[in-house]
Amino acid sequence: MVVEQTKLPTGVSHAKSNGMNENIDHTQLSEWLNQVADKRCKIAFTHLFKFFAPKIQRIARSKFPNEAQSHEVVQETMSNVWRKAHLFDANKGAATTWVYTVMRNVTFDLLRKVKSNREDNLSDDIWPIAEGAVTEDQAYEDHLESNQLLRVIDALPEAQQQVVKGFYLMEMSQEQLANHLNLPLGTIKSRLRLALAKLKVQLGEEND
């Protein structure tokens, strides 16, 4: 059965988005953020912290099973606010929107780390917090490393290559490989071990 895509109605009314919330003093928050950016003002930061931290803590507590993780979200989010305040542009949106984005990104990366055991911190690529810019990091090296890895795999003896490729690139289990290649499970395991030892040496050498 085909479920059709619903096209977004172009005239959706967002009554609320235009009327700013009266409980939040947006001008004041923006001012503090600018003081943090321009003057590294700790007093302004403390005001921001007192306003946002308890709320972030409460929101994070509903998404993570333990308190330590929700504290990590507070710490990381507010730390990003301190270090990235210069990326905030009051002409583009409210301070709350910007801090929300920072918090959502931190939460996403931490949840991904907990669930998928990945520390790839993809959030700033998915939801850029500054237009056309990314924070400087190791990104490109990782990419190069994976190309290098593939090259090294291709240099392995055929028998080991088969096992490594099946296991890592085709995502087969060791048992599936044993069946597929018609070999005892022990042989698969030792070939994989041998290949990995070789890869380690090769990659180590290439990195030096």
Next chain:
Amino acid sequence: MIKHHPKFELLQSYVNGELPASLAIGISIHADMCPECQHSIAQLTEQVAEHSFEEAPVRLDDLKSDSFTSFSDDIAEDDLFESMISNITFNDDADVVTEALKREVVFRDKTYELPTALSRIELGKAANIGKLSRSRLQLNEDEIHSSLLHINPGGGVPAHTHKGFELTVLLDGSFTDSRGEYNKGDFILLDGTFTHNPVSQNGCLCYTVANDALHFTQGINKLLNPIGSFIY
């Protein structure tokens, strides 16, 4: 022109950060090319931000006093927060930002620039069958598989069915199936089991996400029946 967009609910989950990385990436790629969805996302983000930070209204005047009493009722938490503030502000350095790195991929001698959302994700080596090439994106999301799928001019995907969902975002070029033509930027999410046979006259590059329920039970058959498992 883009004709196919994510549903409103999906944009909402995207803004809330509730989608798996693979789907969030699909929406990010689409929004990059679609001003209409960009606009909706901006509005939704503003709304959810307001909502998140408005509860239990705190008067800013109270915050300006030096006492931390308005922080919370929990003394231990006050201490924790105070130590966080001094830890964070101990170092004055601000983050240096640079232009986003543009990453390119080559499929069958044609070079494509990847969207920012894909700029750092490890890519598996391309596997080729006929006019199709596929590179797996290493997102590590269990049964959800994400790939780049390239179709050479005149190529197509043999008729196939799916359990679960199948997302295709067209990064470049176009393809057609029985329901019509799809162009660069189109976001095509299909639920349920159905059959289709996409064909690309002039070639195309797609970002694809699928959770194939058969993934685990097929086992070794995947290799004997390469086409079936090759795509997703």
